[in-house]
Amino acid sequence: MARQNLPAAQRREATVxxxxxxxxxxxxxxxxTGQIAEHMKLTQGALFRxxxxxxxxxxxxxxxxxxxxxxxxxxxxxxxxSPLSALxxxxxxxxxxxxxxxxxxxxxxxxxxxxxxxxxxxSARALINAYRARLxxxxxxxxxxxxxxxxxDTEAAATLFVGTIQGLVMQAMMSGDFTAMRAxxxxxxxxxxxxxxxxx
Numbered sequence: 486m487a488r489q490n491l492p493a494a495q496r497r498e499a500t501v502x503x504x505x506x507x508x509x510x511x512x513x514x515x516x517x518t519g520q521i522a523e524h525m526k527l528t529q530g531a532l533f534r535x536x537x538x539x540x541x542x543x544x545x546x547x548x549x550x551x552x553x554x555x556x557x558x559x560x561x562x563x564x565x566x567s568p569l570s571a572l573x574x575x576x577x578x579x580x581x582x583x584x585x586x587x588x589x590x591x592x593x594x595x596x597x598x599x600x601x602x603x604x605x606x607x608s609a610r611a612l613i614n615a616y617r618a619r620l621x622x623x624x625x626x627x628x629x630x631x632x633x634x635x636x637x638d639t640e641a642a643a644t645l646f647v648g649t650i651q652g653l654v655m656q657a658m659m660s661g662d663f664t665a666m667r668a669x670x671x672x673x674x675x676x677x678x679x680x681x682x683x684x685x
Contacts, residue, residue, distance in 0.1 A: 496535050499525060501549045504542060508588030513595040518542070540603055543596065547608035550589050554612070557582050558619070568626035569633065569683060572646075573674055575623070579650055580670040587663040590654045617643045627683075634682040642681045649677050 503524045507516050518539050522532045536542045561578035565571025583590055596605045620643035627633040633642075653673060657663040678684075 497545060500542060501546050504546050505586055505588040508591045513592045544604035546592055547605045551608060551612045554582055568623055572623050576674045577670050580666050583654055584663045584666045617647060620646050637681060649673060
């Protein structure tokens, strides 16, 4: 049974966890607040005490996603012995994050496809833009120290990095097997690296 008297912050976190779990097996656009409440063993009234609308729930999910992914990228980059090593660690960390939480990309893709503007959609765009800018900086360092070509188009390389992970995600969504992403990640990164002029 779910605990009924969690502090507000923990209740909001538990709600995000519930949405991510539900989105792993169903279309996020079709998830209702009633289903979220049922998953948490709460009434809808209890859920709405923390989130006034469904859009507010989705906005919280995107903030959580940005925080979690950024933290993992920070740790991955710190593990790198060089800028290029850090780039590989970031790639693997992102894949691992998605493989462990397949509901996240389903929610993110769903938000980006929605018509109109929402807080969740703005957060998704901001996350992608900040991620791409971060990658450009790492790739610039790789070029500066000779790990990648000095004339590399780092903006295009950053876009390809993100697109490569998105390709793995789409394959996983079609096959229904997100765990396979981890097994493929290292091999796919090697091909990406060759494509931007790196040495494996």
